[in-house]
Amino acid sequence: MSIIADLIDIVQVIFVIYYHYVLALFRVFFPPARKSIKGEIALVTGAGHGIGRELALEISKLGATVVVWDINKENNNKTAEDINKSGGKAYAYPCDVANSAKISEVAQKVRSDVGDITILVNNAGIINCGPFLELSEADIRRTMEVNLLSHFWMIKEFLPSMIKNQYGHILNVLSMAALTGAIMMTDYSASKHGAYGLFQALHAELRKDGHTNVKMTALCPLFVDTGLIKNFSIKYGKVLTPNEVALAGIDGMLRNYELVSVPCWIARFTLYMTGILPRKAGHFLYSKFAVKVESQYKKQN
Numbered sequence: 001m002s003i004i005a006d007l008i009d010i011v012q013v014i015f016v017i018y019y020h021y022v023l024a025l026f027r028v029f030f031p032p033a034r035k036s037i038k039g040e041i042a043l044v045t046g047a048g049h050g051i052g053r054e055l056a057l058e059i060s061k062l063g064a065t066v067v068v069w070d071i072n073k074e075n076n077n078k079t080a081e082d083i084n085k086s087g088g089k090a091y092a093y094p095c096d097v098a099n100s101a102k103i104s105e106v107a108q109k110v111r112s113d114v115g116d117i118t119i120l121v122n123n124a125g126i127i128n129c130g131p132f133l134e135l136s137e138a139d140i141r142r143t144m145e146v147n148l149l150s151h152f153w154m155i156k157e158f159l160p161s162m163i164k165n166q167y168g169h170i171l172n173v174l175s176m177a178a179l180t181g182a183i184m185m186t187d188y189s190a191s192k193h194g195a196y197g198l199f200q201a202l203h204a205e206l207r208k209d210g211h212t213n214v215k216m217t218a219l220c221p222l223f224v225d226t227g228l229i230k231n232f233s234i235k236y237g238k239v240l241t242p243n244e245v246a247l248a249g250i251d252g253m254l255r256n257y258e259l260v261s262v263p264c265w266i267a268r269f270t271l272y273m274t275g276i277l278p279r280k281a282g283h284f285l286y287s288k289f290a291v292k293v294e295s296q297y298k299k300q301n
Helices: 002-029 050-061 073-085 100-113 137-165 186-208 242-254 264-276 279-289
Strands: 041-045 065-070 090-094 119-122 168-173 214-221 259-262
Touching: 041 050, 041 137, 050 065, 050 073, 050 119, 050 168, 050 242, 065 073, 073 090, 090 100, 100 137, 119 137, 137 168, 137 186, 137 214, 168 242, 186 214, 214 242, 242 259
Parallel strands: 041 065, 041 119, 065 090, 119 168, 168 214, 214 259
Antiparallel strands: none
């Protein structure tokens, strides 16, 4: 009987794989409809600059109230002011997302002032961009606290209300470095790998527990010119603008996609091929498509 059961499992797995390949091909030409987020409350971390600012601005255009967090109070207030001036509704709160106690304190104020968060955008991130042996312990720890651990603290703070209401969406802004690794970005890559692991595990846990109305999306852009990295070059593809990435991430979220890679073709081609090719061939492919970055690291005292 065990042999028959095993054969049934194998046939089932093959059928499901085939079905989802066909479905994925169908979705290329007929993507799912975008959902409305009008009237929802979205929280965006790292909203004072770059992708975070663009996410906040674009989400507000869709009719959602936007709560913006950033460690830079001036930039954060500017994002909120621009949203309010354009006819949207935004609330600004300064917050260092590396500090779990501060997150809890500000989150409580947000719930009191604005209401339950229905869309959580974990965008805040930092990068050192330097040789592994030159990175200080303090800078490595800071990278992990902002890029990875903050996702734990933010999700722990806002997921319970989503589960209670059986509705919500978590958009985690990651990077292709979360999937492939990047030279001169060892601590950054490790933090993003960890954040992607958290995304995958939590997404599976939510499905197992029946919380399928709480959606999750991982946004993995290839290279974005946010001003944080200088002296770089890219041979294939293009350097993305923060607005391009924000629009792609929001579109993926509205369609309930689990993974959004930008630009789609080159990112997914490199990812898939390095996964099936012999290791050394994968290294060669990576060297051809990888962004070339020079060190700009300065150890913080």
